[in-house]
Amino acid sequence: MIRFENVSKTYEGQSKAALLNVNVEIEKGEFVFLVGTSGSGKSTFLRLTLREHRTSKGHIMVAGKDLNRLPNWRIPQMRRQIGTVFQDFRLLPNKTVAENVAFALQVIGKPRAHIRKTVPEVLELVGLDGKEDRMPDELSGGEQQRVAIARAFVNRPMILIADEPTGNLDPGTSVGIMKLLDRINRTGTTVVMATHDVSIVDQMRKRVIELENGHVVRDESRGVYGYQH
Amino acid sequence: MRLNYILSDLGIGLKRNLSMTIAVVVTIWVSLSLFGSALLAREQVDLMKGNWYDKIQISVFLCTKDSGGRGCSGAEVTQEQKNRIQQVIQTNPDTAPDGVFSESKKEAFESFKKLYKDSPIVSTVTEDQMQESFRVKLRDPTRYQNLVSAVAGLPGVDTVQDLRQYLDPLFKALNGLQVGALIAAGLLLVAALMQISNTIRLAAYARRREIGIMRLVGASNFYIQLPFLLEAVLAALVGAIFACGTLWVGVYFVVMQRAQETFRVWQWVGATETFRATLIMVVVGLILAVIPTFLTTRKYLKV
Numbered sequence: 001m002i003r004f005e006n007v008s009k010t011y012e013g014q015s016k017a018a019l020l021n022v023n024v025e026i027e028k029g030e031f032v033f034l035v036g037t038s039g040s041g042k043s044t045f046l047r048l049t050l051r052e053h054r055t056s057k058g059h060i061m062v063a064g065k066d067l068n069r070l071p072n073w074r075i076p077q078m079r080r081q082i083g084t085v086f087q088d089f090r091l092l093p094n095k096t097v098a099e100n101v102a103f104a105l106q107v108i109g110k111p112r113a114h115i116r117k118t119v120p121e122v123l124e125l126v127g128l129d130g131k132e133d134r135m136p137d138e139l140s141g142g143e144q145q146r147v148a149i150a151r152a153f154v155n156r157p158m159i160l161i162a163d164e165p166t167g168n169l170d171p172g173t174s175v176g177i178m179k180l181l182d183r184i185n186r187t188g189t190t191v192v193m194a195t196h197d198v199s200i201v202d203q204m205r206k207r208v209i210e211l212e213n214g215h216v217v218r219d220e221s222r223g224v225y226g227y228q229h
Numbered sequence: 230m231r232l233n234y235i236l237s238d239l240g241i242g243l244k245r246n247l248s249m250t251i252a253v254v255v256t257i258w259v260s261l262s263l264f265g266s267a268l269l270a271r272e273q274v275d276l277m278k279g280n281w282y283d284k285i286q287i288s289v290f291l292c293t294k295d296s297g298g299r300g301c302s303g304a305e306v307t308q309e310q311k312n313r314i315q316q317v318i319q320t321n322p323d324t325a326p327d328g329v330f331s332e333s334k335k336e337a338f339e340s341f342k343k344l345y346k347d348s349p350i351v352s353t354v355t356e357d358q359m360q361e362s363f364r365v366k367l368r369d370p371t372r373y374q375n376l377v378s379a380v381a382g383l384p385g386v387d388t389v390q391d392l393r394q395y396l397d398p399l400f401k402a403l404n405g406l407q408v409g410a411l412i413a414a415g416l417l418l419v420a421a422l423m424q425i426s427n428t429i430r431l432a433a434y435a436r437r438r439e440i441g442i443m444r445l446v447g448a449s450n451f452y453i454q455l456p457f458l459l460e461a462v463l464a465a466l467v468g469a470i471f472a473c474g475t476l477w478v479g480v481y482f483v484v485m486q487r488a489q490e491t492f493r494v495w496q497w498v499g500a501t502e503t504f505r506a507t508l509i510m511v512v513v514g515l516i517l518a519v520i521p522t523f524l525t526t527r528k529y530l531k532v
Contacts, residue, residue, distance in 0.1 A: 050445075073450065080447035090445075092438060103439075107448035155446065 001159060001190045002026040002049060007058035008214075009044050018044040020214040022058070026192065028158070031185045033201050034194040035225055036211035042194040045211065046161050049192070050082060051075055063158055080108055083152030083160045083189075087167035089144045091136040097147050098123065098132035104151045118154055126150045126180055142173035146180065153184055160184060162193040166200060174200060201225040239459045245435055249428040250464050256424055257468025257518070258475070260417030261510045265476040267410035268506040272498050274403050277396065287373055288390045289314065289363040289380050296360070298387035306361065310385030317383060318365055323376050328366030334359040360387065418517055425464075425518060426525040429457055433529040440530055454526045458519060465518030472514070473507040 004024040010017045019041045026032050034042045047053050048060055051067045060067045063081055070078060091100050098119050105115045123129055126146040136144055145165060152160060162181065166174035178200055185191045195201060201208060201224060208223030209216060243250055291311065292301035311331075318329050332340075337359040342351055367373060373391045381389045433440065443453050480503045488497050 076444075076447040076449045078447070079445065082447075084445050090438065090442060092442065103442065104446040107443045107452060108446060109449075109452070151442075151446070 001028040001030070001063060002192070003059075003061040004045075004048075005059045005061070007048065007055050007060055009048060009053065010056045011053075017056075017214050019048070019211075022211075022214070022216055024209060024216060024219070026190060028190055029185070029188050031182070031191045031204070031206040032193070033204070033206055033208045033223075033225075034192060034211065035196070035201060035208055040211040041214040042211055043163065044214075046163055046192070046194060049159075049161060050084065051078060076108075080155060081158045083149075083155070083157040085145070085148050085152050085160070085162040085165045087164040089136070089141075089148045089168075091144060091147055091151075093136055096133050096135055097128060097139070100136065100147055101151045101154050104154055108155070110155075122150045122154045125153070125183075127176075140173070141169050142176055145169065145173075145177055149177070149180060149184070153189070157189065159190045159192065162191065162195075164195055164197075165193065166195065166197050171199065178204065198225040239456050239463070242432055242436070242456050242460050243463070246428055246432050246460075249424065249431065250460070253421060253424045253428060253461075253464045254468045254471070256417055256421040257465055257514055258471040260414045260421060261469055261472035261514050262475040262479075263410045263414035263417065264513065265472060265506045265510045266479065267407045267414060268509060269476070269480065269498050269502060270403050270407040270410065272502040272506070274400055274407075276498060276502075277400070287365040287367065287376055287380075288392075289318065289365065290387045290390070291361045291363075292385050292387045293358070293360055295358075296387040299382050300384045300386040302384075306385035310383075311361075314380065314383055314385055315363065317379060318363055318376065321376050321379055323367055323369065323372050325366040325368045328368075330364045330366075332362045332364060334361055337362065421468075422517065422521045425461055425521050429461070429522060429525045430529055432457065432460070433526070444530075450527075450530070453530050454523070457526045458522050461518040461522035462515060465514045466511070469511045469514035472510055476507060476510070477503060 002024070003026070004022045007019055007022045008017055009019040022041075022045070034045060036042050044053070048055055048067075049062060051060075051062075051070065055068060062078065065078060067078070092103065095103060101119050101122060102115050105118065110118075120129070120132070123132060126149055128143065128146050128150065131139065131143065136147065139147070145168075149160075149165070160181070165181070166177055169177060174197060181191055181193065182204070205222045205224070207221045208218065208225070210218035290296075290298075291306040291314070292298060292304070294303065294305055315329060315331070318324055334356055338354075338356040341354065341359065365376065367376065377389050377391060380386055440453060480498065480500075484497050485499070
């Protein structure tokens with residue numbers, strides 16, 4: 001589903017590489033934690049997967065497509081297959097919960113009937129049925145993140161990328177979000193989640209890829225956050 | 230692609246940047262008005278040239294009792310003198326073949342009456358006061374000097390007039406007007422372009438959340454650009470419509486109401502030319518709005 005082949009990335013004007021010779025293969029339906037300190041290259045990894053930046057060296061294949069060979073006008077199509085969730089939720093404050101989710105379908109030109117059918121379904125999946133007409137600032141952080149996940153998942157993407165989705169949430173709420181991501185993963189969606197949250201990684205026992213200074217220093221299935229000595 | 234989402238986006242965008250949008254509209258309005266005036270000035274020159282430059286003539290006015298020209302002796306020109314003058318003109322190498330027409334007092338009076346038919350001056354002038362003349366067509370309208378000097382001063386010749394002498398200053402003035410209007414229009418259009426790109430930068434910043442999410446969920450670039458393009462097109466269209474209105478009002482009051490009445494001798498630009506000019510203005514306005522919008526949005530909405 002996602003394959004990094006000898007990928008290096010050096011940002012313009014910087015001498016140090018953000019990623020260096022990274023080789024990673026993530027299969028369809030996997031749940032992968034991306035761990036490492038700030039500046040270790042997690043965000044770069046995710047941005048390259050979304051083709052927000054190009055690699056400096058190497059190739060990235062996403063859903064069978066070589067991102068380096070993808071012309072600019074095809075990028076939007078590619079991104080429709082990837083849902084994205086962030087630490088800061090990124091909801092539109094002037095739209096209701098349902099409108100925020102519907103927005104993701106509207107702007108890619110989905111028919112209204114499809115939107116009317118899909119949005120309540122996905123809101124129910126994330127446990128927000130009954131809160132469709134609330135505004136984001138009337139919701140708790142956990143609920144806001146559920147809206148963001150609903151928005152990311154509403155178009156049934158093959159891949160869900162989550163960049164520290166529990167970073168702003170208390171531990172109890174985080175568990176709920178992780179359960180939700182796990183449920184989405186069980187539908188066959190590949191989930192890649194960058195996180196600092198030790199207890200979550202330790203509890204879930206999923207594949208862990210650890211980055212340090214742009215290198216992959218660990219790649220274990222059923223791993224934990226820290227090194228096991 | 231759903232029209233109502235796009236339209237609601239457009240409404241929000243316009244409201245958000247109302248003052249900037251108004252500034253763009255006004256700038257486009259004024260610059261297109263000037264551009265249109267320049268177009269009309271050119272049409273006017275063409276019209277006048279079409280009317281006169283083909284038939285450009287030297288007019289040789291002959292003596293009457295009252296004229297005080299060099300070749301006049303206080304008496305009417307005699308038939309003998311007339312024959313002599315006609316012969317000089319006809320044998321001059323610069324005169325076009327069959328290019329000599331004589332105008333009698335009667336003919337001169339007729340055309341005078343036609344020209345000033347609404348003016349009270351007609352009643353004070355008699356046929357006898359008119360001047361007989363020879364109208365000469367030249368082989369090459371620019372080579373008039375030779376004939377003028379050959380004829381001027383012959384007995385019976387009062388004055389020799391070259392039309393170019395009268396028209397050239399007018400054409401120069403119209404050309405100057407046209408160049409001036411084009412320069413001013415150009416400067417204003419540059420200002421309009423910068424305003425448009427500035428407006429878009431502000432609008433893109435104001436909408437950065439939406440745009441960020443649109444890019445993230447895979448909205449096409451065109452879809453993201455569309456509200457900006459529509460905004461610019463709408464502003465340009467409103468500005469262009471105002472400019473067209475301004476031009477029509479100008480043509481109506483300045484040309485149709487005044488110039489046509491005062492200077493009937495010439496043909497003036499009218500509805501046809503104005504219509505043509507307004508069409509060009511609208512097209513130019515739209516192109517000038519769409520191109521910078523397209524480029525600026527590409528820059529600020531970069532995928």
